[in-house]
Amino acid sequence: MAIKVVLAEDEALTREALTALLQQSGDIEVVAHTGRGDSVLELVDDHQAGLAVLDVCMPGMNGIEVAEQLHRERAGFPVVLLTCDARPGHLQRAMKAGVRGILTKGTSIRELCRVIREVDAGGGHVPLELVAExxxxxxxxxxxxxxxxxxxxxxxxxxxxxxxxxxxSPGTVRNHIHSAIRKLKAGNRMSAVHAASRAGWI
Incomplete structure (x- = not known):
């Protein structure tokens, strides 16, 4: 029986290519695809999908926010996350949301199919270098x-x-900014913003 997948990827060319390649696998069926994160849950329900493949960067909701939504609404629902910019904070949030499969976009279609099967069977896959980071x-x-x-x-x-x-109040904002600067060992407000963004914490 085929694994029913909802694919969410904001770039139409990539989304259509991935859909076509996954369909050729023989045991993976893309039952719906979308370029927006905020339509994933509805598509999962409408098509009775068993797994979602999510890009991290999407309009509406990003892939991590979608994973968190699925975790709240469908606890244990299998998710494979695709990322081109694996920031530590993003990975932490994804794993807390129950994401069991994480791949960089440099992966091959064969590897993606393997991980989809592994996650569908109850396993997981996170590259060791991403865990180390x-x-x-x-x-x-x-x-x-x-x-x-x-x-x-x-x-x-x-x-x-x-x-x-x-x-x-401006005073409250100032106090929080000073606290963040101290915690991030940054020199000023914008340095703190850049440090938090690089880590994936904002």
């Missing part, structure tokens, strides 16, 4: 609020604008 980075030191404020500061907007956007 995740362990070296350690746990995310930022609180949810600190991460939210650094994310809002990415475009360099004034502190007052961040405070207004998040409905906080």
């Amino acid at each position: 995740m362990l070296a980075a350690g746990e995310n030191p930022l609180t949810a609020r600190e991460a939210e404020i650094l994310k809002a500061a990415e475009d360099g907007r004034p502190l007052s604008a961040i405070a207004s956007q998040l409905h906080l």
Whole structure:
């Protein structure tokens, strides 16, 4: 019996090529594909899919947010995550969301098929080099609020604008930014933003 897969990938050419190649495997059927993360859960339900293959970078919801949604709504649902930029923070979130298969986009279609079968059978696959990077980075030191404020500061907007956007006082925003700078051992606000972004924590 074929493994019913929903494929989510924002680039149409890549999505269509992957669909065609997976269909040739003989035991994997792409029952639906989409370029948006926020339509995955509905497609999984509508097509009674047994597994999702998700790109990390997508509009609507990114692949990690989709994995977290599936974990909440369909605990244990098998997910294979495809990433071109494996940041430690992204991997930590993915694994906490129950993602059992993680592959870089440099992988072959044969390897992707193998991992889909492995995850469908209850196993898992995360490349050792990605695990090593995740362990070296350690746990995310930022609180949810600190991460939210650094994310809002990415475009360099004034502190007052961040405070207004998040409905906080300027003093509260300033305190959280100073705390994040200290935790990340950064020299200033933008250095903290860059450090958190590189690690995948925002």
